[in-house]
Amino acid sequence: MKNKTKDRKYFYKNKAGKLSHTVNRNTIFITLLFVPVVLIISLIYIYYKDNDFFDIKSFINSINFLILLKASFLTFSRIIIAYVLSLITALALALIVTSNKTVERFLLPVFDVIESVPILAFFPLIIGTFLYVNFLEGAAIFIIYITMVWTLVFTMVGGIKLIPKDIKYAAQIYKIKSFDYVRHVLIPAITPEIVTGSILSFATAWDIIMVAEVLHVYIPNSDKSIDLLGLGSILVNSSNEGNHYMFLASTICMIFIITVVNIFVWQKLLNYSEKFRFD
């Protein structure tokens, strides 16, 4: 049964000074997000409606909804696969870094440097490698993975360092070591940091898909046939071709996916992760 005392509800006072309706946090968030979105769409419509640049019937007729759906699914799948890989890698690296002070002193600056190196500089090499083994999806996933992993590493390291010393001592006393310690103490303890790191890394993933899916730009003498179908490649190619309807449609798709994930996944996880915080 839902514990009503734990629901965050907001009250407002009406003119008579009496407490009136309650609204919950999600309602406020949805309202705040959709009001500007509706405003922007309205402004675009008002600006373009008498202009040949934008015609709503042409917009609907020229959109290939099936392609958009497939592209959305493929892009989101690549991000999810890259996320899972980066989560596992980040946890392993965070555990190694925090295993002792000497390792930390050496590895953290190394990670800082690696994170700062622009991965796009190596993109032609990465694509070339995956092209050689005939696995172009791997190139996109790898780029997204490398972009996501460092945010997770640093947020996890920060979380591990925040675990109170007494908790670590108690685990030692009661013989909760190695895998048991990671499973019963460490991972739950850094759950808030995993969630916030995941939100940030997903944001960087959405930034990079514009590049990760448009492979032909980085391979000499290649054409769009090697591009991966996805929202990123649709955005880039439709922009290059002047297909503003498809550009707008894919932008709306992307915003929609990001919003839905935010409301139904991240917000819920953020609330859930509060129970893992130390006072």
Next chain:
Amino acid sequence: MIKIENITKKYELNGPTVLDNITLDIIPESINILIGSSGCGKTTILKILSGLEGYNEGTLVVDGGVGFVFQNGAILPWLSVYDNVKLALLHSKDTEEAKNKKIMKALEEASIEKFKDNLPRDLSGGQRQRVGIARALVINSDILLLDEPFAALDIATTYHLYNDILNIWQNNLDKSGKRKTIIMISHSIEEAVTLGQKIFLIDKGTLRNTFSNTMSYPRNIKEENFVDLVESIKQEILKI
């Protein structure tokens, strides 16, 4: 049995000496209190006894399991009271039923059984400390170490916990009828005299003085012997 003889500890080779050739004559099956100023080495002694830290020289014998109660409880906020205590039995080979009996017994001894399904955030400071005590009791160790367990608590809660600690010491016997050996750090002379049968005054990593307290429980703070002992300890501290 606990033997602490000529223990010396430094955190770094050329660093300051934290414990300097210290010997403590701990009485088994009794309540022993360590008092002294901050940084004098009291917590280091407990950490060495529990195996959390090593030492550079000396002889240490700790015969029997060790339970530790930390100053702030050190309980996991995402687990219920019951599950926090159960975690101490993670490697126990008992059946689930046997574990449940042990856990419930420990919770009852710590007077926290009514809150077994609650999360730590629903509990007061004193109640969280009781969870830490229950966790230390559930493993049925011979030795119980308490690191300033009442430091963060109000007076009323502290006095209730004094009684609980005494009840645990008097009634929590092992199979052969032996009581636990309790070693506790205290920041209060009155607290040390209320609970302790032997009081060790530590100063800069050395043993300054030892005081024996043969008064029976419960102790009356207005009793002449009590007042005299408190005064003796105060005078010794003032000489430092």
